[in-house]
Amino acid sequence: MAISIAFVRSWQRLWIESDSTYVVGLLKSRSKLVPWNHRNRWFHVLHMVCSMQICVSHIYGEENHVANALASAILEDYQWWSYALDFIKPLVFRDFMIQITIVFDN
Secondary structure, three states, rough: OOOHHHHHOOOOOEEEEEEHHHHHHHHHHOOOOOHHHHHHHHHHHHHHHHHOEEEEEEOHHHHHHHOOOOOOOOOOOOOOOOOOOOOOOOOOOOOOEEEHHHHHOO
C-alpha cells in the first residue's frame, strides 16, 4: 500500500522497512518468483518501483517502535498522515538516529 501511495504522489525516493526478510529479499532482488496468487499484484508493484529510487531494509518487529506505537493506538480504518503524529515524533527521531548510526558504523 505504501508503494502505491508513493507512486500516486509521484515520490521519487522511498525507504521501506519491513520485518519480513522474504519481502525485503523480493524487493531487493526484484524477483518475479512469487506465489501465483500474489503474482498480478507483485508485477504491479515491480512496475511502480521501477520509476523510484528505493532503499529496502530489514527491521526486527520488536525494534520497530513507530509501527508498534501506531498499532497499539486506537485508530479507525485506513488513515494517512503527511507528518509525524505528536506521540510518535520521539520514536521517529530515535529510529532515524539508529539507522544513521548503523550506516556510519558499517
